[in-house]
Amino acid sequence: MNEKSLTRKEFLKLSGAAAGAGLLATTGLGGTAKAQNSAMASELLHRPIHSTGEMIPAVGLGTALEFGDLEADFEKRKGAIEALFREGGTVIDTSPTYADAEKIVGRALDELNARDKCFLATKISISGQQEGVEQNAGSQEDLRTNKFDLLQVHNLRDTEAHLETINAMKDAGQVRYVGITHFRENQNEGLVNAIETYPIDFIQCQYNLLDRSIEDSVLPAAREHGVAIMINVPFARGRLFGPTAGQGLEIPEWAKDFGVDTWGKFFLKFILGHEDVTVIIPGTINDYHVVDNIGALRGRLPTQAERERMVQFIADL
Numbered sequence: 136m137n138e139k140s141l142t143r144k145e146f147l148k149l150s151g152a153a154a155g156a157g158l159l160a161t162t163g164l165g166g167t168a169k170a171q172n173s174a175m176a177s178e179l180l181h182r183p184i185h186s187t188g189e190m191i192p193a194v195g196l197g198t199a200l201e202f203g204d205l206e207a208d209f210e211k212r213k214g215a216i217e218a219l220f221r222e223g224g225t226v227i228d229t230s231p232t233y234a235d236a237e238k239i240v241g242r243a244l245d246e247l248n249a250r251d252k253c254f255l256a257t258k259i260s261i262s263g264q265q266e267g268v269e270q271n272a273g274s275q276e277d278l279r280t281n282k283f284d285l286l287q288v289h290n291l292r293d294t295e296a297h298l299e300t301i302n303a304m305k306d307a308g309q310v311r312y313v314g315i316t317h318f319r320e321n322q323n324e325g326l327v328n329a330i331e332t333y334p335i336d337f338i339q340c341q342y343n344l345l346d347r348s349i350e351d352s353v354l355p356a357a358r359e360h361g362v363a364i365m366i367n368v369p370f371a372r373g374r375l376f377g378p379t380a381g382q383g384l385e386i387p388e389w390a391k392d393f394g395v396d397t398w399g400k401f402f403l404k405f406i407l408g409h410e411d412v413t414v415i416i417p418g419t420i421n422d423y424h425v426v427d428n429i430g431a432l433r434g435r436l437p438t439q440a441e442r443e444r445m446v447q448f449i450a451d452l
């Protein structure tokens with residue numbers, strides 16, 4: 136994958152309004168060669184990683200929950216990953232703590248010969264620096280690669296120790312981007328502190344129509360420091376589908392104006408409508424849900440007024 140030589144400041148200055156409006160597709164601003172080769176990918180919304188200017192498709196695939204069940208249907212999970220690449224996505228987020236998800240992702244990438252198409256993100260998720268190094272050795276074995284596009288400190292656990300490891304791996308060419316994750320509202324402050332304290336490329340946190348707590352804390356801090364934002368739990372772990380798709384609720388006519396034809400797209404387009412969001416990683420084991428989720432990258436995004444209407448609509452259910 137290409138890296139771009141613009142400094143973070145230069146990039147922020149250059150991209151400013153266009154990136155904010157969410158209108159950048161794959162352009163000359165350092166997009167991946169693979170994505171540029173794909174006509175389909177070029178129709179999809181891409182967003183910049185501020186520290187380099189590299190553009191990535193703004194929806195990927197998460198692998199928590201059911202994904203890591205090694206006893207379950209591997210071909211189904213491989214099919215979800217295959218669908219991601221076929222539809223023009225690249226980003227996969229996993230963790231050594233998601234049961235056997237890393238083993239499944241590693242085997243699928245191998246069988247699909249897709250490691251170089253993938254923007255692969257995993258985590259260090261354990262206490263103790265040496266324990267973290269050892270855990271990552273296991274990730275390398277399971278994911279069948281010793282290179283990570285993004286390596287993150289999981290849930291702010293032993294942040295300083297693991298950042299030292301991850302930065303050393305970055306210096307050695309094994310890691311392209313450094314990140315920190317969490318998903319709880321009560322850790323927003325810790326994440327803001329981390330953004331202000333450490334030179335990181337990415338943060339990962341929860342944002343959806345039921346939890347917008349990062350809007351006034353984490354998002355402004357990330358913007359100020361030029362840190363890219365990966366959004367986890369976009370469907371509130373599937374809870375958003377209960378009172379909507381689960382009840383057979385029709386998509387409101389006004390949402391069709393900005394290309395929403397499924398509840399999945401409704402929830403993802405709400406998130407993408409926030410100009411600071413870099414990429415969302417909805418979790419699924421189903422190829423047809425991957426197709427739906429990547430579909431949120433087509434067509435226009437809701438305006439601020441439309442986003443407020445979406446918030447009200449869900450609050451009224």
Ligand SMILES: NC(=O)c1ccc[n+]([C@@H]2O[C@H](COP(=O)([O-])OP(=O)(O)OC[C@H]3O[C@@H](n4cnc5c(N)ncnc54)[C@H](OP(=O)(O)O)[C@@H]3O)[C@@H](O)[C@H]2O)c1
Pocket residue numbers: 196197198199200201228229289290316317318339366367368369370371372373376398399400416417418419420421423424425427428
């Ligand atoms: N601290 C952290 O670092 C942290 C914490 C939490 C999550 N994460 C990451 O974020 C990812 C996303 O979070 P999550 O998986 O917990 O929750 P989520 O993405 O909010 O919801 C996943 C649920 O939504 C369903 N779903 C997905 N796409 C759908 C669609 N288009 N239509 C209908 N249903 C759909 C899935 O069901 P099916 O499988 O049946 O499709 C699954 O039950 C995780 O997989 C993980 O990679 C990171």
